[in-house]
Amino acid sequence: MTDPVHRSGFACFVGRPNAGKSTLTNALVGQKIAIASSKPQTTRHAVRGIITRDDGQLVLIDTPGLHRPRTLLGQRLNDLVFETWSEVDVVGVCLPCDQRVGPGDKFIIGEIAKLDHRPTLVALATKTDLVSKQRQLSHLVDVGAVAEELGIEWAEVIPCSAVADDQVDTVRDALVDLLPEGPAYYPDGEITDEPEEALIAELIREAALEGVRDELPHSIAVTIDEILPRPDRPEDKPLTDIFASIVVERESQKGIIIGHKGSRLREIGSQAREQINRLLGTRVHLNLHVKVLKEWQRDAKHLNRLGF
Numbered sequence: 001m002t003d004p005v006h007r008s009g010f011a012c013f014v015g016r017p018n019a020g021k022s023t024l025t026n027a028l029v030g031q032k033i034a035i036a037s038s039k040p041q042t043t044r045h046a047v048r049g050i051i052t053r054d055d056g057q058l059v060l061i062d063t064p065g066l067h068r069p070r071t072l073l074g075q076r077l078n079d080l081v082f083e084t085w086s087e088v089d090v091v092g093v094c095l096p097c098d099q100r101v102g103p104g105d106k107f108i109i110g111e112i113a114k115l116d117h118r119p120t121l122v123a124l125a126t127k128t129d130l131v132s133k134q135r136q137l138s139h140l141v142d143v144g145a146v147a148e149e150l151g152i153e154w155a156e157v158i159p160c161s162a163v164a165d166d167q168v169d170t171v172r173d174a175l176v177d178l179l180p181e182g183p184a185y186y187p188d189g190e191i192t193d194e195p196e197e198a199l200i201a202e203l204i205r206e207a208a209l210e211g212v213r214d215e216l217p218h219s220i221a222v223t224i225d226e227i228l229p230r231p232d233r234p235e236d237k238p239l240t241d242i243f244a245s246i247v248v249e250r251e252s253q254k255g256i257i258i259g260h261k262g263s264r265l266r267e268i269g270s271q272a273r274e275q276i277n278r279l280l281g282t283r284v285h286l287n288l289h290v291k292v293l294k295e296w297q298r299d300a301k302h303l304n305r306l307g308f
């Protein structure tokens, strides 16, 4: 009997903001490694999720939504997408069923088509739960047509929903099957190479995004200032103190985040704390502080300091 094939490699998800890339990434990995929200441009870095099975290992990279940039941050996020898709074996283009295949999608596919080493392309028709079967079918026809129009070929077109767990397994199988043969890159059991600190900062940002609108979601960044195990705790009841800053761009935004007598900040804290407890498996005490970094999205020095 010959040895069974073992595949390994990299895939990334790309698409317009809000297409469902991060939600699908989490569903595929089986754990929350990327935050998701209804605000566009939630994801701000390339988050790696690792799926290890007997027949292969898939390193799945979630990327920021590609958009028309209005700030230096936006430009840098787009650059990151361009860099990521030129380095992977497979690109999953997320095209949500509840939206028409539009100019933004065509721009993305057209840019991938220009790459010297064109990756294998998969179309993921996300959010099937939001549409009728009929609408889903007409969307799939449009997804097929856009390939023809732009001179690319979909290796697979898969309708799916991360929220309704529709065909998530099919997406996972398809991505692994499209990888080249090779050994695993990461040890079994590793889910992501995101540092814990980055995951914590993102969970706080996700909580802060809840209920804010207009420009404010874009203006929020989170930094972790210190993580300290509380001394003198009983061994079976450890407690971790986390000191973090929610960064905004203007004084008026600071007021919104803090809320009346600090009510919103407390809400953010309790929502984030629950998620962080789950992530770390220990109780945490969250100390949140709000600070203003004037126009940080447009300031190279601030951006560098915030890790962009």
Ligand SMILES: Nc1nc2c(ncn2[C@@H]2O[C@H](COP(=O)(O)OP(=O)(O)OP(=O)(O)O)[C@@H](O)[C@H]2O)c(=O)[nH]1
Residues within 6 Å of the ligand: 015, 016, 017, 018, 019, 020, 021, 022, 023, 024, 035, 036, 037, 038, 039, 040, 041, 042, 043, 044, 063, 064, 065, 066, 126, 127, 128, 129, 130, 160, 161, 162, 163, 164
């Ligand atoms: N009904 C439904 N909603 C979904 C599904 N997938 C994602 N969403 C919602 O769509 C919104 C955007 O999801 P994200 O996963 O953050 O989208 P994204 O493509 O990562 O967005 P950016 O990071 O901003 O580019 C969130 O409110 C999700 O809950 C789905 O399969 N069904």
Ligand SMILES: [Mg+2]
Residues within 6 Å of the ligand: 021, 022, 023, 034, 035, 036, 042, 043, 062, 063, 064, 065
């Ligand atoms: Mg995202």
